[in-house]
Amino acid sequence: MAADQDIDQFRHGFQEEARELLVELEAVLLELNERREDGELVGRVFRALHTIKGSGAMFGFDELAAFAHKLENAFDEVRKGHLAVTPDLVDLTLSALDQIRAMVEEGENDAAVDRGACAQILAKVRALTGSADTAGPGNEPDKARKATQPVTEKEAESAKPERAWRIHFAPGPELMRNGADPLLLIRELSGLGRLTAHASMAEIPAIGELEPERCYVCWEMVLVTSAGEDAIRDVFIFVEDVCELAIEPEAAEDGAIRDGATRDGAIREGAIGTGSPAATVASPEPETGAPPAVECAGDVIAKALEEKRRMAGRRATDQPETSASLRVPAARLDQLVDLVGEMVTVQARLSEIAAGSDDSEVLAVSEEIERLTSALRENSMTLRMVPIRATFERFRRLVHDLARDLGKDVELTIEGADTELDKTVIDQLGDPLMHLIRNSMDHGIESPERRAAEGKRPTAKIHLAAQHSGASVLIGVSDDGAGIDGDAVRNRAVERGLTTADAQLSEAEIFSFIFQPGFSTAKQVTDVSGRGVGMDVVRQRVESLRGSIEVASQRGQGTTVTLRLPLTLAIIDGLLVTVGEAFFVLPLASTLECIELTREDIERVNGKHMADVRGELIPYIRLRQYFAVNTPRPEREQIMVVESEEGRCGLVVDQVLGDCQTVIRNLGRLYRHVQVVSGATILGNGKVALILDPQRLVQEAVRSRMQRERVRAQGPPPNLTPNLAREQQSGVPPDGALVEIASNVGAGALASASH
Amino acid sequence: MPVTFDRSAEPGVVRLEGEIDIALAAALKEVLLEGLASAGEVRISLESATGLDVTAVQLLWAAEREAKASGVVLALQGPVPEKLRATLEEAGLERFPFADSPAAASEAQ
Numbered sequence: 114m115a116a117d118q119d120i121d122q123f124r125h126g127f128q129e130e131a132r133e134l135l136v137e138l139e140a141v142l143l144e145l146n147e148r149r150e151d152g153e154l155v156g157r158v159f160r161a162l163h164t165i166k167g168s169g170a171m172f173g174f175d176e177l178a179a180f181a182h183k184l185e186n187a188f189d190e191v192r193k194g195h196l197a198v199t200p201d202l203v204d205l206t207l208s209a210l211d212q213i214r215a216m217v218e219e220g221e222n223d224a225a226v227d228r229g230a231c232a233q234i235l236a237k238v239r240a241l242t243g244s245a246d247t248a249g250p251g252n253e254p255d256k257a258r259k260a261t262q263p264v265t266e267k268e269a270e271s272a273k274p275e276r277a278w279r280i281h282f283a284p285g286p287e288l289m290r291n292g293a294d295p296l297l298l299i300r301e302l303s304g305l306g307r308l309t310a311h312a313s314m315a316e317i318p319a320i321g322e323l324e325p326e327r328c329y330v331c332w333e334m335v336l337v338t339s340a341g342e343d344a345i346r347d348v349f350i351f352v353e354d355v356c357e358l359a360i361e362p363e364a365a366e367d368g369a370i371r372d373g374a375t376r377d378g379a380i381r382e383g384a385i386g387t388g389s390p391a392a393t394v395a396s397p398e399p400e401t402g403a404p405p406a407v408e409c410a411g412d413v414i415a416k417a418l419e420e421k422r423r424m425a426g427r428r429a430t431d432q433p434e435t436s437a438s439l440r441v442p443a444a445r446l447d448q449l450v451d452l453v454g455e456m457v458t459v460q461a462r463l464s465e466i467a468a469g470s471d472d473s474e475v476l477a478v479s480e481e482i483e484r485l486t487s488a489l490r491e492n493s494m495t496l497r498m499v500p501i502r503a504t505f506e507r508f509r510r511l512v513h514d515l516a517r518d519l520g521k522d523v524e525l526t527i528e529g530a531d532t533e534l535d536k537t538v539i540d541q542l543g544d545p546l547m548h549l550i551r552n553s554m555d556h557g558i559e560s561p562e563r564r565a566a567e568g569k570r571p572t573a574k575i576h577l578a579a580q581h582s583g584a585s586v587l588i589g590v591s592d593d594g595a596g597i598d599g600d601a602v603r604n605r606a607v608e609r610g611l612t613t614a615d616a617q618l619s620e621a622e623i624f625s626f627i628f629q630p631g632f633s634t635a636k637q638v639t640d641v642s643g644r645g646v647g648m649d650v651v652r653q654r655v656e657s658l659r660g661s662i663e664v665a666s667q668r669g670q671g672t673t674v675t676l677r678l679p680l681t682l683a684i685i686d687g688l689l690v691t692v693g694e695a696f697f698v699l700p701l702a703s704t705l706e707c708i709e710l711t712r713e714d715i716e717r718v719n720g721k722h723m724a725d726v727r728g729e730l731i732p733y734i735r736l737r738q739y740f741a742v743n744t745p746r747p748e749r750e751q752i753m754v755v756e757s758e759e760g761r762c763g764l765v766v767d768q769v770l771g772d773c774q775t776v777i778r779n780l781g782r783l784y785r786h787v788q789v790v791s792g793a794t795i796l797g798n799g800k801v802a803l804i805l806d807p808q809r810l811v812q813e814a815v816r817s818r819m820q821r822e823r824v825r826a827q828g829p830p831p832n833l834t835p836n837l838a839r840e841q842q843s844g845v846p847p848d849g850a851l852v853e854i855a856s857n858v859g860a861g862a863l864a865s866a867s868h
Numbered sequence: 869m870p871v872t873f874d875r876s877a878e879p880g881v882v883r884l885e886g887e888i889d890i891a892l893a894a895a896l897k898e899v900l901l902e903g904l905a906s907a908g909e910v911r912i913s914l915e916s917a918t919g920l921d922v923t924a925v926q927l928l929w930a931a932e933r934e935a936k937a938s939g940v941v942l943a944l945q946g947p948v949p950e951k952l953r954a955t956l957e958e959a960g961l962e963r964f965p966f967a968d969s970p971a972a973a974s975e976a977q
Contacts, residue, residue, distance in 0.1 A: 186887075186919075284922075289890050289922065289923060290890075294889070294890075294921050294922070295922050295959070296921055296922055296955060296958075296959045299958065299959045299960075300955070300958060300959070303958055308958070309960070310958065310959050310960030311960040312959060312960040312961045314926065314929050317926045317929055317930050317933075318930070319930060319933070319934060320897065320900060320901065320904070320927065320930035320931050320933075320934045321901070321934075323897065323926070323927065323930050325890075325893035325894045325896065325897040325923055325927060326890055326893050326894070326923060327923075328922050328923065328926070329926050330922055330925070330926055330961075332959070332960060333960075334960070
């Protein structure tokens with residue numbers, strides 16, 4: 114049973130690794146498509162395929178291993194210069210990757226391997242490599258070798274100085290059965306530099322006793338390379354446990370001499386035929402300078418033993434290096450973060466209780482726990498932060514495929530790929546980004562002819578960018594296409610009754626219609642998009658991540674869609690404030706400072722909602738008014754100055770209680786349309802506090818003010834949204850009801866509402 | 869079959885075709901044993917082989933030794949494809965079995 118579990122665990126490990134490799138492979142292939150002569154890229158493709166094949170075979174993915182092996186062979190031909198990189202080969206390999214992916218996932222998700230497609234791919238690969246085989250069985254390989262070698266040598270020279278390594282490699286009995294091929298490993302080694310290998314056939318038994326699937330050959334090699342020991346060791350990474358391996362540096366100047374010595378040894382060894390195993394291990398020892406055949410047996414054995422000891426020592430010291438990082442299932446991390454979240458809540462209660470007690474010891478312990486919880490929280494959050502690179506890189510393939518299908522020439526550029534985001538956010542970003550890119554490719558980017566006619570660069574550009582902005586991450590998808598036709602969108606919106614023909618709308622408001630369900634200005638539906646489904650999905654998904662979308666577009670210049678997403682969905686650092694009986698949390702990251710607001714201050718500016726902050730006038734929003742809190746306002750209030758895209762703005766509250774770490778709870782489906790509140794939290798005293806989204810709050814205020822001004826100028830249009838209309842009539846803002854919940858309802862009710 | 873023993877030829881020919889890897893190792897061993905046991909002279913043809921892995925090389929090696937010990941004449945028929953030779957050389961297997969046999973020596977050039 115335990116063994117089964119172990120195997121399962123290894124299989125999962127392989128699947129994780131394979132997924133990553135496939136993503137990398139895809140990116141490298143697409144890069145290769147642009148730089149077809151780049152030998153290093155070919156090498157990377159080959160190695161990635163090799164790794165997938167090797168570890169696949171090791172963990173019982175036999176079909177996958179066999180399939181990847183054929184592909185690997187094709188790229189070996191490329192590497193040797195027998196086969197050229199063509200768009201066909203890249204496309205073929207890309208579709209092969211899809212099948213490999215399905216093989217990796219088979220049995221896990223709904224992934225199904227299309228065996229017919231696999232066979233077709235292999236047939237095409239055979240056709241490609243087959244023609245290369247027949248092209249020149251003569252001197253071709255030598256020529257090819259000479260053609261590729263200067264590249265590796267040049268690379269080596271430009272990097273670190275070369276040095277010689279002595280490598281002893283004895284595949285154990287299990288190595289072949291695990292799907293590894295020593296010859297391929299050696300070829301990989303020779304890719305690192307100049308390799309002189311000597312194989313010892315001494316252990317091959319008589320043919321009658323020979324186990325056909327076991328490797329009896331062992332190797333002594335000298336590799337002159339600029340690569341480090343790690344790179345050499347990496348070649349053997351999947352077989353290290355099932356083989357004998359010793360890698361030792363030797364003085365660089367010895368390399369050439371040793372090359373000769375080894376070769377000499379090899380020939381002698383071959384001539385002797387059946388040497389003892391010890392002799393083969395020691396044969397290339399050059400210190401004596403004498404050919405091995407002359408050495409006396411005692412010496413040979415002593416050296417062999419010494420070699421063994423050295424190897425044992427190396428193995429022991431290698432162990433810690435391998436555990437520098439480890440893979441953990443995401444679910445386990447989520448569990449940890451959940452627990453830490455609970456802990457933060459309980460700790461808040463403890464602090465509250467400790468603050469009310471006179472026992473200094475309790476207070477000290479509570480403070481210590483607070484410190485530890487805070488550190489624990491920060492640590493556990495960073496565990497889930499991953500760079501967005503992999504998500505972005507995945508789209509290279511999409512852009513490549515779509516560009517081919519649509520007959521457009523599109524280049525994808527990526528910026529800020531190292532920006533880190535919570536894994537839960539990243540996991541849900543793929544779909545919206547995909548829809549945005551498809552939309553750009555299909556509707557945004559013009560055909561090459563039209564681009565040429567308009568004097569644009571024939572190759573269109575799609576740019577993916579990520580950057581931090583306070584507690585948010587901004588993710589932009591831009592294209593240099595035709596831009597959005599604001600009039601067309603507007604007309605369509607009027608047709609669909611989303612607005613009236615005479616409504617005064619800002620550009621951003623007009624563009625926001627494209628996120629309406631079923632909204633499309635496309636005259637015909639294509640395979641790619643035009644059904645008006647995608648953008649709606651984008652909006653829903655982004656909103657479920659507590660994010661927002663902005664669209665900027667200029668006709669003829671292109672479109673940029675920016676997603677603003679929170680860094681994390683779980684916990685935030687906030688400031689706890691009160692308005693009347695209600696508690697609110699303001700995210701610390703967007704809060705700049707806190708200043709006092711007295712009655713005199715208000716009188717000084719004639720009751721206008723403006724505050725004088727060191728000579729700068731800052732507008733403010735009264736939360737008391739905004740949330741319709743009906744308690745008398747205190748003599749002194751506090752203005753929390755927040756940074757928003759509209760500039761600095763103040764939020765007026767009664768009191769600032771202090772900072773708090775807050776576990777964000779969803780408000781539940783009923784309140785999903787309330788945008789100014791990003792969630793709620795349970796305080797140490799058991800009360801509920803609403804977590805405000807200052808960005809949205811300010812936007813909302815600016816928008817409703819503009820609406821009011823327009824209304825004032827025109828008289829009320831007939832179809833104002835009900836909320837705004839109500840606000841207009843009663844002066845009561847739309848979100849008042851929510852605060853009643855926050856101030857009246859206990860924690861239990863909210864907690865159950867959120868589940 | 870990628871690995872066959874052709875008895876009809878005179879002398880008999882063990883023919884290796886395509887990729888000869890671990891999957892064929894057991895079959896190759898059988899065929900070689902069959903060849904060695906059949907007559908006083910056996911030829912091995914690698915002309916149509918596109919790849920040999922270690923298991924194949926060590927079998928050929930063992931067959932050659934066996935042949936020498938039992939007085940069977942074992943030689944190559946036709947040239948060894950350059951690609952095979954290059955792969956084996958790279959891995960330090962340059963003293964290819966039968967490479968110095970008279971049949972191969974005349975045909976290799």
